[in-house]
Amino acid sequence: MSTPDQDKNELDKTLLHLGPGEGSKVEHIKVESNYLRGQIVEELAQDTPRFTEDQVQLIKFHGMYQQEDRDARQARKAAGAEKAYQFMIRSRIPGGALTADQYLVQDDLSERYGNHTMRITTRQSFQLHGILKGNIHATINEINKSLLSTLAACGDVNRNVMACPAPVSSRAQAQIQEIAHKLAMHLAPKSSAYHEIWLDGEKVASSEEPEVVVEPMYGTTYLPRKFKVGVLYPGDNCIDAFTQDIAFIARVEDEQLVGFTAVIGGGMGATHGKKETFPRLGNPLADVSVDQVLKVAETIITVQRDYGDRTNRRHARMKYVVEERGIPWFRQQVEERLGYQLSDPSEVHFHDVDHHLGWHQQHDGNWFLGLHIENGRLRDTETLQLKSGLRTVIKEFRPNIRLTAQQNILLIDIPKEQRAAIEARLQGFGIETDAEAIGAYRYAMACPALPTCGLAVAEAERALPGVVKQLEANLQELGLDGEKISFRMTGCPNGCARPYMGDVGFVGRSRDLYNVHVGGDWQNTRLNTIYAQNVNVKDIPSVLSPLFTLWRDEREAGEGFGDFCHRIGVEQLKERAAAQPVTR
Template sequence: MAKQLTETELIKSEGRFLRGGIIEGLADDATGAISQKDSKLTKFHGVYMQDDRDLRDERRRQKLEPWHYFMVRLRLPGGGVTPSRYLELDQIAGNYANGTLRMTTRQTFQFHEVSKKNLPLLMKRVAALELDTRGACGDVNRNVISGVNPYQSPLHATVHQLACAISNRLCWRSAAYAEIWLDKECVYQVGIDEEPFYGHRYLPRKFKIAIAIPPQNDCDVLANDIGLIAIFEEGKLQGFNVAVGGGMGMTYGDTGTYPQLATVAGFVPEEQIVDACEAIAAIQRDFGDRSNRAHARFKYTIDDRGMDWFGKQFAHYHGQSMMAAKPFVLNSNGDRFGWVEGHDGHFHLTLYIHSGRIADTENRQLRTALRQIAMLHQGEFRLTCNQNLMIANISPQHRPVIEQLVAKYRLDDGSGKPALRLNAIACVALPTCGLAMAEAERYLPRFLQKMEEIITAVGLPEQLINIRISGCPNGCARPYLGEIALIGKAIGKYNLYLGADFSGQRLNRLYLENVDEATILAGLKPLIEKFASERGQNEKFGDFLVRSGIVEAERNSAMMHSALKKTDH
């Protein structure tokens, strides 16, 4: 007996290849919203309908509908824009959104608080830049992240090109995008398939791909449905170890859901990797659970059937089996801040951006500063997977000018202060995210201040610790890979997770459940003190907690690749 499809599956099936009633909903000026059905389809277009949750109660008392607006996310594989495009995006944010750009953990920009009236105007402006938002959300392949600077070396450039090629191969094709946002004539015909790969139901859930170049793991490569780990010899790319079945999300109260790191399945040569990613996505398309969305991610498809099953399916879909995985080492994640010289004598400057939010505040004129830099810079702006910004490909002649602007606007004001903030990530959470149970972005500064007081008191202000805060268990901030992670349970209450490693290869474990700030800090303070007095040379906080028996090491199938760690490339 066939399983009943979820509501979302039915909406996709009946949505005429992502058209639904979106055009009619946008034209209805009696409300700031669109229908819930259409809001599920606009996600495929990179558009989330939201409302200001800070205003919900007051508007309810006034018998007004929620204050609706939209978040728009770009598809930006590899996370790079030219300075001229950046200036245009900044202007779009000022004219049609809330005046800020926000960099995400998936290496792209989001616009926030876009009204329904402004939404089509914003989308047209984005399209005029030869950019789009297709697949930035929804049950399709999401933004492909590579976390690498293509100007660093020819190897990095090749990896970036492959990230773009994979993104383009798996981008959805329906003419709905042009019809809804660019005023093109409707071409929909019953019985005509507009999606040669996805079909009319697309994927069962979102699908994420990341690429890492060892020994750096700046994109948390194993947290993705497909994690590609570059294998190279003497600076030449040979291909990729392919890890499958990673994912950060879970659902409270549902023990059948869990975060998981991807398992290394084998090796694929460079020239086959785009086809291989398409084959793996097709396996999830055809076998993923469409009757239970909580069980629909690729990790559950594999866990239900096993890696042997996956290997056979890959050989069938791809036309040949994977080769045996190659040795590799991942030893760090996060970003390298400050100046770095590339292979060609050009320079790259990575700046810390709190929670990825580009805005002018009383204390820091960040938006103004980056606008000034963009007017002079002749290279590129690159977004990292940790919500920071790299000013890339700066010529030696232009470096002094950039340095002057950095000093003028105090963009390097994190130097000399505790280092905890440098590896801190938070999702947006309240007031805009409808799933958030607690604060994240707005709470991060306060939490960091409290933690900096503790770590400075024990004499470790320069100690790097991965800190992640997520407003809910869905995992947008990759919280299960934090050495210290807070995951929202209710307003002011979090689950405290501890013990991930510093390289993104070990998940953390639940340490305290449903606790407030005072309890969290009271629990962390003696652990930090113990770490300061008993840590080994160069030992990281998460590793210390595991070695000391404070937290049991969390292992899953992803650790199968650890036996391959023999060669540091």
């Protein structure tokens, strides 16, 4: 029987000699890139606003996407001008943990080189938008000087490792943050290309020179598609465990971390009209000890590396391997590569999704403050000086920072005597510190979508606030204000804001049209279901209003909106909603 390393080497050899039509184009680009170097240095030196197509695929591994301002597309086309190319640069921030200085570096770079905003992602990292090609090197270099990185924030590798961001209340919780960081370092690409291109400016090795094996886990082919890992504290599903390729859910006994239950095969992406693509919830695989986590994660990744679909990128995520081959097969593969058997998985239960908003006392006596950030976008407007206010408070009081999976921010390690002063400073900039005052939007998320994302077919970040405002008004009229309902919107079916989980999801179909999903649950352990297709954005409130009325009148004690919709069923909901009066 061949070893996993031999299997990987044979796979590499096969891909190195792919013939026409064999394997996706991206697979050829990766193999021929000399471990992610490609022609990035040469094209950086060219006086052009963009990279060529092959290099666009490679720069993702270095933490960026080439985009354009799609709002300007028609005017520039009419004027005969080139597209308004720009770049989104994403940092890798395990567990969303960073210092005051690191935050301020991101803020400064967004002002110097970006579009004067920062965006907290749904994977607890920062994105800087509007970076021009000539400023990419300086931006990435400065991020690394702050001891953060953009390496593997994008691309066909393991991406930012998520973890519960709340400050430690016990040694077990502290270990979760530590393990998230260790996983991020262990699973990162080992090629020196990133260091050469962005940090030292060393001459990239010629493709004619002999290569040494620099990617012991990934090989020259890396992964078939992106890969996502999260680490959770028991009971609180604040990072959506079942949407991860691997979720390590802590097992804690007497406040001691005794191990993890590994859940695998989750993923949100789908393609409209392609039934072979679909969102999927992860399945329990096995229990692992604390000492086994790194090796087990690596081994799971090698199975995906060797068996993931490299011909169809829409079908390349690990969720399809798990779905089609099954958990028993997958576990056997992992155990054979490990050389030992794993323990059967423990049952997994979540009782809440904690958004960590408002003031909370830490175990050490200090406090943390969770601030709601609408769609994760940090910017200044005429009515809310959010970006300036946070910059002022962080400069003056020097709190540590945590970013959340709901695109919010936590200011942590605050001494009790600073609370009143921080409150006053924030309120002076119009920043709300009372979670209850935020209203329905505190449970809402949207992806960036238009005008920057090349995949977007509809609005999300710019559309959801107006939709939720109207939905909130309808809920108030029904006496349902203050109820917990999660709303998630994406401008395409790839699911970056995880719209297939939670109570209500809106998935863009085309300009101003969305599929409306209902019937998930508050704890994010169940997929929701399409209720209505191709709904105009202005009609979303009238589509949901009859369901809110039914929920108010017929729900069981303590039953959430998603649970109610799931219990009744989509077909019954449609029939009964049709008899309800329309509210706009």
